[in-house]
Amino acid sequence: MTDTVLAVLNQPSRHADPHDPSADAYTWAKPLEEHLxxxxxxxxxxxxxxxxxxxxxxxxxxxxxxxxxxxxSAAMLDLPEPDVDAWRQAIEAVCARLDPVHEAFAKTVMTRGVEGSGRPTGWVYAAPSGDQSVARTEGIAVVTLDRGYRHDVERTSPWLLQGAKTLSYAVNMAALREAERRGADDALFVSTDGYVLEGTRANLVMAVDGRFVTPRTDIGILAGTTQADVFRFAEGEGIATSYELVTLADLEAADALWLLSSVRQAAPVRSVNGVTRAMDLAMTERINDFLLSREQ
Structure with missing residues (x-):
């Protein structure tokens, strides 16, 4: 057992040649050594x-x-289709090898590989999660930032890869640093035509008149797995859910806000652009209890 685990896949896609035809499906590697x-x-x-x-x-x-x-996401980048069975096997093996901790994360990465090789690179890395209790119980401050695109960019300009979870996160990290410069914990992107999109690494859910509302997923944002499970929780509780176009006025009028992501789970928003917001901490606790007890 170990506190960080790395498995490197030999053949991330059945549509591309393996790196070593005689090797196993994945090999264990030391996370801090050179591999790429x-x-x-x-x-x-x-x-x-x-x-x-x-x-x-x-x-x-x-x-x-x-x-x-x-x-x-791989299909949107015209990458070879990931071998889901191989990835599932590697993920489960990495999780089993990790030291027993209550909360951890596993990160899967597939790249196009070395140019001209025709063989994608793939690995799964796992480590314990940092302490997220403050964000979950005291909330986070966010600022809104213009993303520079209209809300219909996914339809008009699919080559911009909005809605794909790519490794090109330089803009997201720059937005996060800008949020920190403004005294906030995270940023919430807004389209140039005034629609609320998503956080730098999270989806938005709003409580509105007893409903849970999230921005539509056809407007150039990433469809969230955690957000989908929060809607599943809500529906089990008899709370109506909806995917809608959300304006800044809608954001301001909402009863409560959360940013949802893997690792952090549900973080209530305590302020937007310096304006204090009401938080539903009791609902936040119920949501996080549900998220942390999910099955596969």
């Missing part, structure tokens, strides 16, 4: 996709939705 070739397109161009999966007591949560989104 310097010409790998994931490193030099961000040409790849990833998923981050919550792991609770050694159990990967929402595994099948994460794998399905992994495949969708």
């Amino acid at each position: 070739q310097v010409q790998d397109l994931g490193a030099i161009r961000g040409d790849g996709v990833f998923e981050t999966i919550t792991v609770v007591d050694g159990r990967p949560q929402a595994l099948e939705p994460h794998l399905a989104r992994f495949v969708r």
Whole structure:
């Protein structure tokens, strides 16, 4: 057992040749040693996709939705189709090998590999999660930032890959740093035509007149696995759910706000652009209890 685990896949896709025809499906590697070739397109161009999966007591949560989104993202980048069986096997093995901790995460990464090789690179890395209790119980401050695209960019400009979970996160990280410069914990993107989109690494859910509302997933945002499970929780509680176009006025009028993501789970929003917001901490606790008890 170990506190960080890395498995490198030999053949991430059945549609591409293995790196070593005689090797196992995956090999164990030391996380802090060098593994990625310097010409790998994931490193030099961000040409790849990833998923981050919550792991609770050694159990990967929402595994099948994460794998399905992994495949969708790869298709949007015209990557070879991930071998879901191989990835599932590697994820489960990595989680089983990790030291017993209550909360951890497993990250799957597939890149196009070295240019011209025809062989994608793939690995699964797992480690314990950081302490998220403050964000979950005291809330987070967010600022709104213009993303620079209209809300219909996914339809008008699919080559911009909005809605794919790619390795090209430089803009997201720049937005997060800008949020921190403004004294906030995270940013919430807004389209140039005034519609609320998503956080830098999270989806938005709003409580509105007894309903749970999230921005539509056809407007260039990533469909969230955690958000989908929160809607499943809500429906089990008799709470109506809806995917809608959300304006800044809608955001301001909402009864409560959460940013939802793997690892952090549900974080209530305590302020937007410096304006204090009401938080439903009792509902937040119920949501997080549900999220942390999910089965695959």
